[in-house]
Amino acid sequence: MSTRGVVEVIGLLITVVALLILAFEILYVGLFTGSIGSKGEVTMHSILTTIGWLLLLVGPALWLGGVPVNIKKMVEARTGRKLS
């Protein structure tokens, strides 16, 4: 598998893990207990939620990789320059 392929797989895994964490914390913990974490404390649930949040920023970026094709096409049409 190419380096790009490895990065995409890692990105996909991170995305899945992040979504699972957020789904658990938001849909289960948040809905059933009425809050995530306790006031004035650092709890496992609040830390997990923020970790899930940060992972969700990184995961799709690695998974979906480079510049979207429609942005590339738009720039090529306007500038006449072929992008790699």
Add this chain to the structure above:
Amino acid sequence: MYVLVILLIVLAIYVIAYTYYGRGILERRVVKASPDRLTPAWEKFDGIDYVPANKYVLYGHHFASIAGAGPIIGPAIAMVYGWALPLIWVLFGNIFIGAVHDYLSIMASVRHGGISIMSISENVMGRKAKYIFLAYVWIALILVLAAFISVAASIFVTVPQAATLSVLFMPIALLFGLLVYRTGISVRMATLIALILLVLAFIYALRTPLHLTYEAWVVILAVYGFIAAALPVWYLLQPRDYVNAYLLWAFVAFAVLGALLTAGYALTGPAYTSFKAPGAVIGAIPGTAAGKAMVAYFWPAVPLIIACGALSGFHSIVGSGTTSKQLSSELDALLVGYGAMLTEGAVSSLAVILPIALAWSFTSLEAATGAPISSALSKVGIDVAKTPTILGLPAAERFYTGYGIMQALAWSKILGMGNFETLFTTFRTFAAFALSAFVLTTLDTANRLARFAWSEFFDWLKPIDETAYRFLTNRWVASMVAIAIGAILAYPQISVYVPELERHITVYAYAIVWPAFAGTNQLLAALALLTSALWVYAVLKVRGWISLVIMAPALFLWITVTAALILWLVAIAPGLPLLYKLGAGTMVAITLILDILLIALFVYGLRRAS
């Protein structure tokens, strides 16, 4: 004074300024903008930073990036002088300085291939100016990061529902970007989906607070700022700021509607209290001798207090940093640059100054309106007996409490006074979330800009040692340095015993760092506007009264801020805790030295161009 009068004056001034000064003079007579010139977003497209954007998307990005905590916290602090002086400063600064330097910075950058205002200074003031300017900007951005991390963390502790919504907001924005760029769904449909999800997230967040400590939030926000600053603009920044702009427009629209619905109420706050205020207003520790000394004279201290709402050097870095690299047409710059700055001024004047002036005296307003204000405030932990006026609250809380009261008064006229308390808590949370959204977007844009400044600063290393240059300017390395220093400054919160209140109060880092951030930022505004003015004079060859109208406010600002920073160094800095004396104090001292060097180079550049 009635709410309606202020509303009409402010709106009329903005319409006249945009039409006559913005379009009539700056766009048509000074810059002579043309849709036929290809912008750097097209010419230098790289898929990371140079990416053309729709003008409304870019307006959203620029507005969300420039509107950080500045237009809210600053005016909220300045209300100690009464509402008239802050309002006058916001309007004057907005029209003659802030919006002008935002627009000119974007256009100067666009005409120079998307480079920063610091590098443009090389063309008009020489090579030394570029490196001095870059060093100055990098230091100023660290103070921005410190202040904004602290503000965001304190909001999340005080209103934890805003933290929940902020966490939910990012995935919604990412989804919007993926729908538009990856699936080909129309922008309109994707916007609709994103807005529906955002409303659902808001309803969820109202019922589900996310609790963490202040220190934990500082660390998490620093990690967020580090990651977000290194990701491609099309992935996070553009979609996030686009969706964010709807939230911010809603926030401003509610402010205008709220003012219209409460038009007949008289402001309970005084137009003018005093020309001087205690040192605590400009960053001294409350309760100490420096905190009590009446040294914060409105002039020259005002730029240490009101930052982005009136003007901000940070904007010129955004304008010539991320915005100019995404501008699709030169004609878009007026809306994006001048328009976004006026919108930010509207945030300060209509969403901060006006609601606080209305809700100033809780008991007077309750007596005048019959609304259950004391009861609503007690539900969020504010005891009117101990805190009879809004000035008794910390700056950020003044804002969302004032906004919440004004909106609750407005909408309970339609929905019934029985809903006042629910409306108050809903709009208070909405305002806190809007503030945190302002702050978070600015946070990662500031760190991205610090990365740009850092990379440009080391360009001299490239021909000497390319490996070292590539390591230092690697986007992950360059994203880490500034945010790490900013987080260290933002981390402490100090507990101070105030004898007058007979209790300890918590002083968040932003209250101490704020004047240093605001001062260096405003000085940067003066320097950026002077650079732009010199560009207009020397490169565009614009002379006469138009040139003078651009240059005179810049010189006035330069004198004001230099005097204010010297005042802060002499009267405030010596009494601060060691971290801030050495950290913020040293940074301000260095920026003052760099400032003197830059003004000398400006005079040299002006004489050479004459």
